[in-house]
Amino acid sequence: MENPCSRIGVLAPMPSELGPVVKAMGLTARGDGAYVGRVGAVEVVAMRTGMGLARATNAVTRLLDDEAVDHVMVVGIAGGLGSARVGDIICPTVVVDGATNVSFTATPIGPADGTISSSDEFVVDPDRLGVLVDAGVRAVDMETSAIAAVCVQRGCTWSAVRVISDRATDHPDTAVLGLAHPDGSPNVRAALRFMATHPARIPGLLRLGRDATKAASRAAAEATRRIHTIT
Numbered sequence: 001m002e003n004p005c006s007r008i009g010v011l012a013p014m015p016s017e018l019g020p021v022v023k024a025m026g027l028t029a030r031g032d033g034a035y036v037g038r039v040g041a042v043e044v045v046a047m048r049t050g051m052g053l054a055r056a057t058n059a060v061t062r063l064l065d066d067e068a069v070d071h072v073m074v075v076g077i078a079g080g081l082g083s084a085r086v087g088d089i090i091c092p093t094v095v096v097d098g099a100t101n102v103s104f105t106a107t108p109i110g111p112a113d114g115t116i117s118s119s120d121e122f123v124v125d126p127d128r129l130g131v132l133v134d135a136g137v138r139a140v141d142m143e144t145s146a147i148a149a150v151c152v153q154r155g156c157t158w159s160a161v162r163v164i165s166d167r168a169t170d171h172p173d174t175a176v177l178g179l180a181h182p183d184g185s186p187n188v189r190a191a192l193r194f195m196a197t198h199p200a201r202i203p204g205l206l207r208l209g210r211d212a213t214k215a216a217s218r219a220a221a222e223a224t225r226r227i228h229t230i231t
Contacts, residue, residue, distance in 0.1 A: 005042055005070055005071040005109070005157075005230055006041075006042060006043065006070060007042065007043040007044070007045070007067075007068060007069045007070060007071075008039075008042055008043070008044050008045075008069060008070075008071045008072070008073055008227060009044075009045050009046070009047075009060075009063045009064075009067055009069035009071070009072045009073070010025075010044055010045070010046035010047075010072075010073050010074075010075055010223065011046070011047060011048075011049050011056070011059055011060060011063065011072060011073070011074050011075070011143075011147060012046065012047075012048055012049070012074075012075050012076050013048065013049050013050065013051055013056070013076050013141075013142070013143050013184050014048070014050075014051065014076070014180065014184030014185070015048060015184055015185055016184070016186075016212065016213065016216055017048075017075065017076035017077060017184075017216045017219070017220075018035075018046065018047070018048045019216075020216045020217045020219070020220035020221075021035075021046050021075055021220045021223065021224075022035045022046065023220070024217075024220040024221050024223070024224040025037055025039050025044055025046070025220070025223075025224050025227075026039075027044060027046055030045075033047055033048070034046065034047045034067075035047070039224055039227040039228060040227060040228040040229075040230065040231075041230055041231055042227050042230050044227065045063070045067050045069065047059065047063065048183075048184065049143055049147075049184075050182060050183040050184050051142055051143070051180065051182055051183070051184050052120050052142050052143070052182065053097075053118065053119075053120050053142065053143065053145070053146040054120075054146070055143075055182065055183070056142075056143035056144075056146040056147050057146045057147075057149070057150055059147075060072060060146070060147045060150045060151065061150055064150065064151075064154050064156060069156070070156065070157070071107070071109075071156065071157045071158065071159070072147060072151050072156055072157070072158045072159075073109070073158070073159050073160065073161065073223060073227075074143065074144050074147050074158070074159070074160040074161070074162070075160075075161050075162075075219050075220060075223045076141070076143075076162060076163075076216065076219055077141075077162060077163055077164070077165035077212055077215045077216055077219060078090060078116065078139040078140060078141040078162035078163070078164055078165065079139060079140045079141070079164070079165070079166055079167065079168035080138070080139055080164035080166070080167045080168060081129060081132055081133050081137050081138055081139060081140060081167075081168050081169075082133040082137070082138055083138070084138045084139055084164050084167075085164060085167075086164050086165065086166060086167065086211050086215070087163065087164060087211075087214065087215065087218065088163065088164045089161065089162075089163050089218065089219070089222050090114055090116065090138055090139045090160075090161075090162045090163070090164065091106075091108055091110065091111065091112040091113070091114075091159065091160065091161055091162075091222075091226075092106055092108075092112060092113075092114050092115055092116040092138070092139070092144075092160055092162075093105065093106055093108065093112045093113060093114065093115070094106065094114075094115045094116075095115070095116045095117070095118055095144045095145045095148050095160065096115060096116070096117045096118070096135075096137070096145060097118060097119075097145040097146075097149070098117045098118055098119030098121065098123075098140075098145070099119060099120075099121075102145075102149070103115075104145060104148035104149060104151075104152055104158075106148070106158060106159045106160060107157035107158065107159055108159045109159055109226045109227065109229065109230065110226045110229060112159070114136070114137075114138035114139070115135070115136050115137050115138060116137065116138065116139045116140065116141060116144055116145075116160065116162065117132055117135075117137045117139075117140050117141075117145075118140070118141050118142060118143060118144045118145035118146065119140065119142065119145075120142060122142075122171075122176075122177045123140065123168065124168070124169075124171045126169065129168055129169060139162055139164060140168055141162060144160050144162070161219050161222050161223040161226065162219060163215040163216070163218045163219040163222070164215060165208070165211050165212040165214075165215035165216070166208055166211060166212070170204075170208075175194060175198070176205070176208065178190050178194075179191045179194060179205075191205075
C-alpha cells in the first residue's frame with residue numbers, strides 16, 4: 001500500500017491497551033513514558049492517553065508538539081452497538097463527538113467502515129443507545145473524537161483501530177467505569193469493594209476482563225498489520 005506516512009504516533013488510552021501495542025510492534029521504552037521502534041518501513045512512537053476526552057486532548061497535543069509524526073493512530077477497545085459483537089474490529093471512517101455531534105473523517109490505513117461515537121459519559125440507557133444505533137454508530141469510546149479534533153486542527157491525518165470488548169447494552173449501570181483510575185490503571189480497591197457488594201456480578205466482571213484483554217491484543221495485532229502494509 002502506498003502511503004505518505006513515515007512516522008506514526010500511536011495513542012492507547014489504558015495500560016492494558018498500550019502494553020499489547022508495545023509487544024506487538026516490538027517497541028522499546030524511551031524513558032519518558034513513550035515507546036519507540038520500527039514497524040516495517042515506518043517509525044513508531046507510542047504513548048498512553050489516560051481515559052476521557054480531556055486527557056486524550058492533552059496527550060495528542062503533547063504528541064504533536066514534541067514528535068515529528070505525520071499520522072496518528074488510536075488503538076484500543078470499545079463498546080459495541082447494533083450488529084457489532086465482542087471481538088469485532090472497528091476501523092471507522094467517521095468519529096462523532098457525543099456532546100457536540102461534530103464529526104471527523106478518518107484517513108484510514110487499509111479498509112474502514114462505520115462510525116464511532118466518543119463521550120466522557122458512560123451511556124447505558126437503552127433509548128439513548130438506540131438513538132446511536134439508528135444514527136449508524138457501531139461502537140462507543142471515550143477518546144477518539146478528541147484526538148481527531150486536535151489532529152484536524154493541526155493538519156495531521158488520523159485513524160483508529162478499535163476492537164469490541166463488550167456490548168454497550170450489557171451494563172445495567174455505570175459502576176464498571178469506576179473500576180479504573182482516570183489514567184486508565186486498574187483501581188484494585190474499587191474492584192474489590194464492587195465484588196464484595198455485588199457478588200452476583202462477579203462472573204460478568206471476570207468475563208469483561210477476559211474479553212477486554214483479548215480485544216486489546218487483537219487491536220494491537222491489527223494496528224501492527226496495517227502499519228506493515230505501508231511502503
